[in-house]
Amino acid sequence: MSETYNDAGSVADKEYDVLSGREEEIKVDAHVSKCPNCGANLMYSPTTKKLHCDFCGSDVDIDLTSFAEEIPFSELTKVSHDWKDETRVFSCKNCGARTIVSKTEIAPVCPYCGTPGVLDENDLVGLKPNAVLPFLIDVPTAIARFKAWVKRKFFAPGKFKKSAKPEQIKGNYFPAFTFDSDTFSSYTGRLGKYYYVTVRRNGKTYRERRTRWFNVQGTYSLFFNDVLVYANRSRDEKSMRKLLPFDTDNAQKYNEDFIYGFGATQYDRDGTECWGEAQSRMRGMLQKAILAQYTYDVVASFDLRTAFGKTTYKYMLLPVYIGHSKYRKKLYNFFVNGQNGHVAGKVPVSPVKVSLVVLLGLAALAGLGVLAYFLFIK
Template sequence: MAPTLPDRQEHRFPCDQCGADFRFSPEKGMLVCDHCGNTAPMVDHPKAPAIAELDFNAALNQRLPEAETEVIRVLNCPNCGAQVEFDDVTHSKECPFCATPVVTDTGTHRHIKPRGLLPFGLDEKGAREAMNKWLGSLWFAPNGLQEYARKGRKMQGVYVPYWTYDADTNTRYTGARGTVYYETHRVMVNGKAETRTVQKVRWTPVSGRVARWFDDVLVLASKSLPQKYTDALEPWDLSALEPYSPEFLAGFRAEGYTVALDEGFETARIKMSRVIERDVKFDIGGDRQQISNMDTQVSNVTFKHVLLPVWVAAYKYRGKTFRFVVNGRTGRVQGERPYSAWKIALAVIAGLIVVAGVGYFIAINQ
C-alpha cells in the first residue's frame, strides 16, 4: 500500500490582532490585514543559493522522494479545464479564467510540489489600470465592455503553473554551405548589347557537431488559457525566482498543472530544436545554409515546477466571455479582442468619404 502523502499547508495566515486573514501585498512585500490594517513580515526562510532541479527520469518513473509530492484539493472547471486550488471551506466559485459558475468537488490530486515562484510585484489596482489602458487603446472595442470592465468585479490574482527544463544536447548534422558568386553575361536587348550580372550559389557538402546546454526552458503547464496569450506575457525574469513559500500565496489562488511533465518536455524539445537549428546554421557558415539531417542526443535532463503571477479578468458581456491576463510583474496585458460592429461601420463610412473627397478634388482639377 502506497504511503499517504501530506496535504499542502493552507495558504491562510490569521492576523494576530483581529483573526482575519492576512494577504501578501505586492506593493509592501509583506503580509497585510485588510480588516484592521495590521502588517506582518514574511517568514524568514533560509535563502538558498539556487533552486534545486529535480531528475526528469526519476519523476517519469515515479521515483521522486515523497517530500517532492503532495496532495491538493482543486476545482475542476468544466468549460476551460482549469484546476484551481481551493481550501476546505470553499464549496462554490466562478472559474477565474472564464467566469463559468462551478461547484467544487471533494476529490484530491497528487502533484509534484512547486519548487519556486515569482512573487506578485503588481497589485490589483495596478493590474486594472494596465488592463484599462490596454482596452482604451483598442479603438474597435465596444464602449460598453470598456465601461463594464472599469466598473466590474475585482480581478483574480492567480499563480499559473510552469515547467522549466535543463538539458545537455549534442547534435550531429549534415548539410551544405552555400557561397554566393556572380557571373556577368552580355545580352542583346532591342539590338543593343547590355551587360547583365547573375547571382549564383556554389554548394559544398558539410557535416559537423554542435553542443548546447539549455537552462530553464519555460513551458506553460496549464490548458486553461490560450497559449498565445501567456506566451505574449513573456519575458519572465526567472533569475528572480524565490524558493516556494506559502506566504506568497496568501490572498491569491494557485492553479494546478494540467500539462503532464513528459508532455511539457515535448514542447521544450521543440523550443530546443529551433535554437539548435540556428546553432547548426551558424556552424555551417557561408552565405547560405542547407540542413539535411540533425541527430540530437539529449542527456542530464532536470526540471522544476514553478508558479508565475498572473492577474486574470473574465467578463461576460452580451452573452460572450472575454478574458484578459496581466503579467503580475511587468503589467503587460493580453486578451481576447472584442470588436464593435458600429465602430467598424463608422470607420468604413469615413474611409469611403475620404476616398470620395479625394476623387472629387482630383476630378475638379483636371
C-alpha cells in the same frame, strides 16, 4: 466546483470514482493563516511582500531568502502521475465546512466563511511544486496596465478605448515547468546561395537567378537555462506566451504564504509531456543558431542530432491576473503578468478602421501602379 456540502450533509464524505466504479473517500485539509493580533485572515500583499491583515492593518514577514533549486530530471520520472479522475473534499479549518474541489485546485476559498486556504503539499496529487514566483504588482496596478494596453490597440473601437474597464479581475498562480539542459549537437546539411547571370534568349536579354549549393557539417554545444513550458491546457496559450518573460532565475522556494488570497491550480500536463515540448523548442533554437553561422538563402536539407545532458527542472507557479472586459454584450479576456505588468489578450475590432486601412492600402498600390506606368512604360 460543482457542489458544496457542510458537516450536516453526508454526501461530501464520499466520492464516486467513475473509472473503477467504486466510492472512495478522499479528504484534504488546507492551511489557513491567521493574524497574530486579531485572529482575522491574512493575505499576501504584492506591494509589501508580506502577509497583511485587512482588519487591523498588521503585517507579518515572509521568508524571502529561500530560492528554488534545480531538481535532476531523473527525479521527474520517478513521480507517479496517476491522478485518476477524482475530485477531492476540502475541509475548512476555520469553520469546518467541506467543499468538493477539483484535482488541480491548490488554493480553495471556503464558500461559507470566505477563508482562503492552501492545500498542504502532501495532499497534492502527482508532482509537488518546488518553486513560486510571487505577485509583485497589485490589482490597481494591473488594471492601470490593462487600460494603457487598450489605448495602444489601433484597431479597437474608439468608444471601447475610452471606457474600457475590467468587469472582473483575479490573481491566479498558473503551473509551469522550466528546464535546464546542456546540449551537444552534430549536424549535416545542404544550403544554397543565390546568384544572378545575364542570358540572351530569342534576341532578348534576361537576368536569371541560380543557386550555388554547398554542404555543411559540424558540431555545436549550447546550454539552455529555464526553457519554460506552461503546464495547463485550460487557458489561451497564445496570449499566455505573450506574457513572457517571467524572472524564473529568482523563483522563491515554494511557500504557501505567497498563495494566500490568490487562486492557484496544479498542472494537467505532466512533466514528461512538457519536457517533450521543451526539447522540440530547444531543437528549433539550435537549428536557428547553427544556420546563423552561414551565409545562405535556401535550405535543401538539414539533419540535427542532439544529446541532452545534465538536465534539471523546476515545477513552479507563475503569477497572472485574469480578467475580462465587456463591449456590446461580448466578453474579451485579458491576462496581466503579475511580475512585470505585461498584458496580452483580445479586444474588439472596429470594422470602420479595418476598412479604412484596406482602402488606403489599395489606394497606395494604385498610386504605385500609375507611377510605374509613367516611369517605365509610357
